[in-house]
Amino acid sequence: MLNSVIVVDDEASIRTAIEQWLSLSGFKVQLFARAEDCLAQVPRDFPGVILSDVRMPGLGGLQLLERLHQQDPDLPVILLTGHGDVPMAVEAMRNGAYDFLEKPFTPQHLMSSLGRALDKRHLVLENRRLHEQADFKAQLEGTLLGMSQGLQQLRRQVLDLASLPVNVLIRGETGSGKERVARCLHDFGPRADKPFVALNCAAIPEALFEAELFGHESGAFTGAQGKRIGKLEYANGGTLFLDEIESMPLAQQAKLLRVIQEHTLERLGANQSIEVDLRIIAATKPDLLEEARAGRFREDLAYRLNVAELRLAPLRERREDIPLLFEHFARHAAERLGRTAPALSGAQLARLLAHDWPGNVRELANAAERHALGLDSPNLASAPAGQSLVEQMEAFEAQCLRAALRQHQGEIKGVMETLQVPRRTLNEKMQRHGLVREDFLLRE
Structure with missing residues (x-):
């Protein structure tokens, strides 16, 4: 829900009065005495409204408006003015301010203006979200290629999971694209600008596994020259991809479980705990629960990793x-x-x-x-x-339909002429193969 308001005013009494009014009405309020401090705290997609005095020491309200709109031209800014500042505020509205309130103003007048501004902000952010989803969907279609129903479902699952702060387990055969799917979960989520660290658990000798995962201090063991950051710490803020997780030694599984539960780790040879915030995406070919029943994998870790599961069809x-x-x-x-x-x-x-x-x-x-x-x-x-022969023919027919739809960009008449089939037959075949013309339309 959009209910955030930032109040910028150098007068403490005004800040306190506005905070009391807004808090009683259920708003989440942040207070700043200086515009410079406000600028440092406002994210681009701030889910709310800025309420700022015009005349303040240092950066004034009009300059704050200009700086904020350089970051986000659609951010609603309401200016608080004295009587002599009204002409200036009117000019500011022509330059992008949402509204101005002349002091002294009533709580009702303030709430009315904020309500309208928040409604506008909601529409702007929702529109951005829809455009972003459409962009991500188009990018994902170019990354996870395929038009089969299984691939279309996988892309939908990746888009749904990418933004969620949960660990994901990817199951699939060798060569089925597990790391590419993991990379998409990272790239299309909120951690995209942070590290994506990949580690193949089957490629690391057991004696080196702990140092590789947790890092070490100088002299922690024979040959430990200098401090080394491990994969877990290096992935802090981002995503750690553990491929062939079933190959991880049992002793390291217990230590990984502790990191997941407590969000802290210790380098080899160190006593100090380090806080880490990371998402773990693991990949495996066998069923981890079956591996657990066979005594080769920790059942509690399997459940921690498998908050959500993606299955890649061969x-x-x-x-x-x-x-x-x-x-x-x-x-x-x-x-x-x-x-x-x-x-x-x-x-x-x-x-x-x-x-x-x-x-x-x-x-x-x-x-x-x-x-x-x-x-x-x-x-x-x-x-x-x-x-069977029938299955081979079905696969070939689906490909011919797909190629014609792609060639004509979803234009049904052209597909009918190319394949020389009547409309009803084409509709039946497209339905049987899970093909939708909208998926082939030309993207602007």
């Missing part, structure tokens, strides 16, 4: 995404190599759709790079394991 379960991903990887590889990627033949596309992709997206990217070099991928199977 590529063989979303074959309709294969052509789009292959085209993306081949185009980027060709650009990097200064070449033009050759077009896919029908037979090559059929082989891509038929292959089982045990290495998932990573394997597909390798095949696309070979294609950009003009080389064939000899390991592509002629038929997927366990997939």
Whole structure:
């Protein structure tokens, strides 16, 4: 709820009176005697209104208005004026002030002006939020590629979770894109301007794990030359991504659990606790609770990490995404190599759709790079394991529909002409494959 008001006035009696009026009406009030102090405290998306006197020592109300609007032109600023300052205040309103109140003013007059200003602020911030969501959605579609229902659901989940202060567990096979999803959770959330630190738990020898995670002081153990900041401390304020978390030694699991619970850590060889504020995103291939039942993972840590869970489908379960991903990887590889990627033949596309992709997206990217070099991928199977002819045909049909919708930017008439199908048939097929024309419209 928008109910924040900042009051800037050099007269203590006026500040106190306004605070009493506003507090009784449920407002959250901040008081400043100097405009300079106010400027240092106001964030760009401040959810409220500034109430400022015009005449103050140092920076005056008009200068404060100008500085605030350099940061946020839509921030409502109400000026408090003496009788002789009214013409000046009217001019200030032409320059962006929301309103002015001539002293002495009544509480009712103040509440009326604040109410209108807060309503306006609410609309501005809501509009910004909607635009930001639309921008994030477009950026995410260009980062987590795919039009399958599973990928569309994953993108929605990432957008929902990115802004929430909860730990996330990502489950998926090797090469399915777990680190990319973790990076999106960081980049599209409020910690985006803070560090994103990735650590592969399977790549660190057990003897070095604690120092890598917690850091150490000079002389903490043989060979410890100088102080070293660990991954947990380095990620302070941001996100720590722990890949293959199931490989973390049990002794370090207990220490990680303590960090999560108490938000503090101690470097090796130190006695002083360090406060840390970080989000942990962990990735695993096996089920951590099954690992816990087998005695290989702490059950309490599994629950702490799995506040929210994202499951990444293997590529063989979303074959309709294969052509789009292959085209993306081949185009980027060709650009990097200064070449033009050759077009896919029908037979090559059929082989891509038929292959089982045990290495998932990573394997597909390798095949696309070979294609950009003009080389064939000899390991592509002629038929997927366990997939019937009908399933192969369905995947191919979905890709043809998607390609036509993309070509015509969602314009149904053009799609009908290209595929030579009647409107009713096209509608039925699009519905069956979970395709919506709005997803293909040209973005302005």
